[in-house]
Amino acid sequence: MTRAEENYIKTIFHLGGNASQLISTNAIAEQMETKPSSVTDMAKKLADKNLVKYVRYQGVSLTDLGIKTALSIIRKHRLWEVFLVKKLDFTWDEVHEVAEQLEHIKSEKLVDKIDELLDFPKYDPHGDPIPTKSGEFLERDKQLLSELEIPSSGICVGVKDTSATFLKFLDKNHIALGHEITVLEKEDFDDSLKIRIAGRELQISNQIATNLYVKKES
Amino acid sequence: MTRAEENYIKTIFHLGGNASQLISTNAIAEQMETKPSSVTDMAKKLADKNLVKYVRYQGVSLTDLGIKTALSIIRKHRLWEVFLVKKLDFTWDEVHEVAEQLEHIKSEKLVDKIDELLDFPKYDPHGDPIPTKSGEFLERDKQLLSELEIPSSGICVGVKDTSATFLKFLDKNHIALGHEITVLEKEDFDDSLKIRIAGRELQISNQIATNLYVKKES
DNA sequence: AATTAAATTTAGACAAATCTAAAAATTTGT
DNA sequence: ACAAATTTTTAGATTTGTCTAAATTTAATT
CATH class of the missing domain: 2.30.30.90 (Ferrous iron transport protein A (FeoA))
Structure with a gap:
């Protein structure tokens, strides 16, 4: 998976493209600060890889595989955020930019060890839940x-x-x-x-x- | 700086392309498992950015700026290696691949904080010296x-x-x-x-x- | 229902980084 | 020193991810 693909998957997830709801190319383009035509291209590519369902002129939604992938990326992002705050004294406004980069590091062992080092945190510094290794997470009652x-x-x-x-x-x-x-x-x-x-x-x-x-x- | 550029700079440094010694495109290509023609293209690009001196048919050597850049990348690589071993219990044969990715993360604060967390180590897990923030490092008497x-x-x-x-x-x-x-x-x-x-x-x-x-x- | 407006896709182009094959320069061997 | 071998560069093509502009489809409006 390329970095660009991962960013699309993550964005689609955040826009609610799980649950078979179709997300428009326009919405994705706006969120990612790119052009709708670029989104169309990527939608086809992700559909070929069975990461999204793509219906022309309608939009995209994540497949089960896509959701699993999104949760893995989000897990990494949020774990790194906790690491930056708890271990390196970053403030909560500083973590996002760096975590955006760290979330793309490919090493399962690395993520799991960071998780362990942090004693398996359930929430990130902004209060968002961290998916487990197996992809489960509980939205807090709030x-x-x-x-x-x-x-x-x-x-x-x-x-x-x-x-x-x-x-x-x-x-x-x-x-x-x-x-x-x-x-x-x-x-x-x-x-x-x-x-x-x-x-x-x-x-x-x-x-x-x-x-x-x-x-x-x- | 793109990731590819950084990898070229690092390789040239390791092949001894500081000290105004010219490194051949062939040597670089072999080391990086790429083709000499690709190296030529990149050599021109890096020369345009004042990172290397490039003499056609002769080879490349790093400029002062190139050396500074190389040391910064090597510093990051080696600090991450120490982090992986000391904090996450990686073995010394597991660290290289992951550090190759982590060395490209762009955040000065991150590197400096990792350095601090590790109590400013002087050597990496393979015994190689870690350049300081200002680019100094001592090859050990060995x-x-x-x-x-x-x-x-x-x-x-x-x-x-x-x-x-x-x-x-x-x-x-x-x-x-x-x-x-x-x-x-x-x-x-x-x-x-x-x-x-x-x-x-x-x-x-x-x-x-x-x-x-x-x-x-x- | 027809027309207009908005959203989406296609077609063609571009930059980055790479490759292959052919041309040019350098080095080597006798 | 000159031909052969090697190295290096050029030219043209490819892939990924992006863009613009034009064409198409869908949605909205009267």
Whole structure:
């Protein structure tokens, strides 16, 4: 498998192309910052390799083999992210770019040993679940911060947007995975929230609240 | 820099193409298992980028920039090898293939952090020196086992051949870096040696002895 | 249902890295 | 020194992954 092929498979997975839902070439092109015609070419190639189902003018979806492949790549990506943060003191906004490269290293032993070194983590630094060697993974029971009742509280367990700008904003405001977040008030005008985190009160926009996942205390 | 360019630079360095010595396209092609015509093409490209000096029909040698680049790649390669052995329990015959991939990862921070994690090692698992961030490195004072006087002894500090078959042979015979090797006798007929290592006596061929580096006890 | 708009595919081109076969330059042998 | 052998380069082709522009199909609108 070439690097380009792997990147397509990963993107299709992230766009929901498992579950026999067809993803349009346009959507893939936009996500990958490439042209629809390039996607068409690759779709044919991946279909030849039995990694995707491709229906002309309709789109692509991953085959079982494609899903298995995608999970393997995602597993590697997320394990490397944990490694970078836990062992090399990278911040969570720095890991993505490097993990994008490391995920393509071909060595089963390497991945499994990294997994072992990290003591088999279940989630990456952004709270996303890490597939096991056999491809199983559990999406955590979580909800957007914007959907919490008011007032109530939850534990911060993940982020939706993983861009460096967003993650740096969170760092600056002492918002990190594992912290308790209490929603105190909602402003009806713009849906902004007043929250308490790490002992501080903070006003956050709806755009922030719709990119933070929390788990309600049980 | 593309991966192919990096591999050419590294190969030229290993063939001695620093020090203004010109390396032939044939030699490079043979080493890289490619064709001389491909080397010619790449030589022009690297010359355009000021990484090598290229004289038609004569060969190539690295420029200062080329040497700096080569040392950076070799540094990464050897640090990853140490990482694989020390942190992930790879054996020394398993590391090369994976390090060949890891050496192309582009992240200065990553290399420096790996260096730090390993406590700034000076030698890789085969006894080869690791260039520092600024490109300095000391070739160890060493000699081939075949060149030791008889009888005398030295510490095993490196291997010349790093192929998996050779390294596995060494493992099987309990020969590892850091061990003391005593040369007891030389067989005039075939230059084979009787040695003592790790408390055992062993007969080794001249081919083995010319691929093992030792440092005389001081 | 026909026309317009949008999405998708095809056709042809390009850059990177490689190859083969033929031409040119260099080296070797006598 | 000159022919033969070797090495190196050139020219043209191939593969992968991409692009643009034109053609085709599907979807939307009136």
